[in-house]
Amino acid sequence: MADIEVAVNVRSERGPTKKRRRVVISCTECHRRKQKCDRELPCGNCRSRNKEAHCAYEAGAPTAREQETQAGLYSSKHNDGVPPTSKAEPLSSIASSWGYAQSGASTLCFLQKIERASTADGEDALSSASGQASYQDTFAVKEKYKGLIRLLPARMYIDQLAEIFFKDFNWQYYLVEPQIFHELLDQWSNLPFKVLSSRGPEALSPDLRVFPALLFEIIATAMLVLPKSLHESFESLKYAANMTFEDLAADYSESGVAIIDLFGPKMLSSTSIQVGFMRAAFLKYTANVTESWHQIGKTIRDAQELGMHRDALDPKPTSNDVESVLLNQWQVEKRRHLYMMLATWDIHMCLILGRPGSLDWRHGMPSLPIDARFTMASDRSKTPVIPREEGIDPPTPLTRNLFLYKVMIPLRDVLDLESEGPCPRDFSKVLKVQQNIMEIHDSTPAVFRVENPDRQWDQRSDMYWLPQARCLSEQMFYFTLVALHRPYIFHREDSRVEVIKGSLGMLEMQRQLFAGLPPKSWRNWHLFYGSFDAVTLIATIYILFPYENAEYREIALQHCHWTVERFATMKDMNPLAKSAIGVLRAVVARLVKAIGNCAPSSQRNASDTPLSTTRTLGSTPASSIGKGSIGRSSVEGSLKVSSEPVSSAATAQSTGEDESSAFSAMMPGGWEMPQDGSGFPGVAPFFAMGDLIYKDLTVDQDEDVTLQTDAEILGGDSFMWQFEGGFGQDTVWQIFNQHQPGTNETG
Template sequence: MIQDVSLSDNGQSLTEAPGSVVSGIATGDDFRMLGYLPDSDDQLANGAEQSQSAALSPSQGLVSPELEKAIRTIPPKPYTDTLVQYFLSEMNDQYYCLYPPTFSHDYATWWSGKANGQSLTPAFTALLLHLCACAILYLDVETRQQLESDLGENYASLSEQYHRTAKQLSNTIGPGKGGLTQVQQLFLGAIWYKTEALFVESWHALGAAIHEAQELGMHRSSSKAKVSEFEREMRRRIWCLLYTWDWQMSLLLSRPFIINSSCCSLELPNLRLETPNTEANTPSPVTSISLQCQLGQRISTIPGVMSGILSPNQAIAIQQEVTRWTETFPPIFHLTAPDTTHDHTHTYIPMQRHQLRALAHMVTFMPLKPCLTINPTTHTPNLEKSLQPTAISCALDLMQSAQQLLSHLLPANGKFHFAPFLMFDTAAYLCSALIHDKHRDLPQRDKVLECISLALSTLKDVARTAKTGATCYAVLAKIVGNIALSAQERELIWAQRSPATTSTTDIIDDAGRSSSDGNIAGQQNNGIVPSVSGGLDSSGIIPNIHASAGGLGLDGIPSMDLDLDLSDLNQIWDWDNLGLDLDIPGF
């Protein structure tokens, strides 16, 4: 019979005996060294999240060179205050990766601890640096110029310096040692990369944040975590946010999901934490992330979706799931006749409403993209041909919702990548549809031209302040230059429009329904404007494959972008998906 405890000659258990082989693998830390996660999150009992503040270390230890450098790199308190206040008031509601009351407390504690010579945690210091790196990129011009003047350095250089120093400090933190704060600062690193249009780097940074969260057991039931209920709620929120970013970035970049939802627990956050019971109809700022997480859960059950590549065969199932999802929205987010009572007192609500609407149209359109890149021949699959009118309507709806979201964000948040990239992506596929439209009978051709025109003018405006917009505008202008257009169409597509006031289409009916809201299977001709007849002979068509400097080439790009590397999008955007053989230098 095997004894539970064996004793050595001196009375010690074998697991405690000096030099014992068993003693080398007996502790939880040693099991972790072998790669095993513990059955419960006991390790958190002595971790950063159990201290009074995430900013202070419970023990005085040697300060690493990386931490010393990071502390010196953080700007003086008045400037850091400005960046923190801006992030919490203008940026945090887009992601809600920080809970403002807790972060503000830890922020004040960090400064007081620094003044009193207390030991500061590397994780919170890196978080603060990454916050500064992100916030400084979004500052209004006046505040940014004042900060540049006082600190004596260009804001872009400062942002790069903050990010680089935070990353160096982050690399000194062992897996699972930085707690929830480490996950948050890694996620802010992903935000920074995406703001800088470094999408692949952002995807990998997101993966690092996800793996750190998994190291803390966030992918398992929160009941296993031996932490306070508040800490448990914060973990749920961050895991929900990471899952949301994962499925959206994976689909946008045609990459497999990082998180396998079938092998993890996904608990939705508590939506009453921020608002008292007297405001039962006012959603928490985290409601939007919770809803987006639920959409990811819904579509991940559809075969093939988790591979990151969607096809027309999945269109009906995805459209049905999106419809069911939007029906769960609280009144304040309804797609038609939403409750706008709280819009002025809770400024995050209109932005999140536009964001959810754009997301619904984006997911509906994704499996229909191949329908816009086909050559309509007798060999074209019937499914793609039959769904092309619906694909056009979905693209127009998506462009309208993306433009409305961007108009709401401008001018302060023009660097917010989601809306500009959606406009570019949608317009590029519509360009492919026009190039393949040899018989000039594409459904809603005139509205497609107006839609592309709107994308060009909007992205040109965004290009002045955001690299994503500049890159997207430059590439889209080149693609448009390859479309054979009549003189009238060329004038229409290059007309300058006001993004704030122009609507892409008139496809919203009196009931507030968009043309793609019906069931895809039964609406191939429903709500579709009769196709535009060719009407022009070949002499009336102006091929613009070699666009001149009169507006069809790069001449329309602001001077700051003339040296733009147009291959930036190659790493995230598969040109072959357009079904085109474009002879465009730099692609």
């Protein structure tokens, strides 16, 4: 008893026995939530919950990477065929690839509860089997990834092609910022081979992981505009006989898509959005417009998955230090710019193709990016986002993109007006939108004006794109005007006047733009849609309503001649122009037969044609270009809201009785032209591009048509060509097939 009392007294003096504290090997977040942690940094659970910044480990806690390193993962003795300790990917991480939201009440909540209930200190058989499958999937992804990046050309080729891309293409959309690109390129070039061979893409940051996909899309786009002087230097990249650089470019672009598809929606990053955007641009440049439209929709969904559509979902700094905060600010600006350009493309292609958009504008948009002052020599970690000063700081491609977005804002109202049909009850809504378009055009920055622009930056070597940007910005303004009035051309004369003037403005910008571009740039999408839509609209109005707008008839015919000539010149470089030139010739031939060839042929004076002009692009205002061109003074009436409607009777009277008799003689029997302003109520809305792309619009031409000159084609019997395709009976094309002008011409 005495010994027991002594032992009790000693124990009471030492205090209660302390329990042995086990080392917490899970990250702090998983330990707090009682979840199984894969001990990565960041772990799978934190990645799936967008909590990478909060993933941390206690001091002394070994991470999975440290244990693998200690086991000799990077040593030459490691055998990749033997799987390491199996580990199961958590359900919360897998579920993100199934489309479940990362927050809120959903099935994902139940999956997480099941995961917590079934996870204990020891792994059961199901967890082991899942870990084995996870390892096999990871190994397959790693091998596929290595196989794809082997297809990248050497660094010397990448540098040359990237330079071509940034000079000839990137300024148009500014999808890739040069400084960030070169930083990632240096990181990729200095990446140790052991990292890729041992751990694969899992060892890389999200942006660096998909950077090879961005490289593929950049070099693919550059291949499309590769100068002939460099063809011999890149011949060694071809791997098959009779392979063209377009074939090689398509292979590179598809390799970029394959890399993105390896990781799926659960490993997205801002670089993934850039890749999707550039893939859409590549498809459009290679005449795959339908595929490009679908790619844009998919990229918008991916951007929304990343939270680009809400300011509240912007990424947060990894720490509170100044460098992290500044870098995060630039990252937020990059995200907002990408989403703004996606929205711009979406609504623009909606109005061109006649298709519904992928964005619901009623849900709002995130804040627009700041037109920041920044130079290539600046360090983003030490440079705040400071807005540039207009007139003091030089413009940037972002400056242009912000203005184009502003120009396209009225297109949202145009889409809303489509629901009211071609005969709205209250046409004042249309006039209000037109007034808004005019106010935006009046606010055009001086550096982007076509008339009397601010040229103080034109002589800088890095501002070579300004003349082209002026033409494209003005063309976009005319497009918004045409898109607004296009649904009403069969029912309202004022709208026909606006569409004719807007289309002529687009064609004049096309003429100036084409005159300043080298042949390698003839693939430009803007050179196609801006001409094809305008010519088909002008021809349709004059063929169906030949009594109207006689004052614009001569210049309209002249621009139609020039457009056919441009398409014939660039058809070998522009696949879209090649597919549409037959339709264009047939439309213009009908126009010539309907109203008479009252304009001089483009062959009359070579100095008047866009093919031989030596003017510097953008150096001459539209109002001072030679005979036959349409100046701003000629279309100024289209830039103002009409206070009084134009009288159809007055227009017909101004043309004279002799001209009316001549038109009546030219029209076939049974086709009575409307004189009461009723128009053609049964004709479907007119989307020429949509019919060409989706309805396979073509023309049944003779085999020897390519041997004739455009003058012979437009002046001969080519009006007998029939339009073919999947269009309906209520379309303009069917009217053209059934009712054709006669052969009598006016004097």
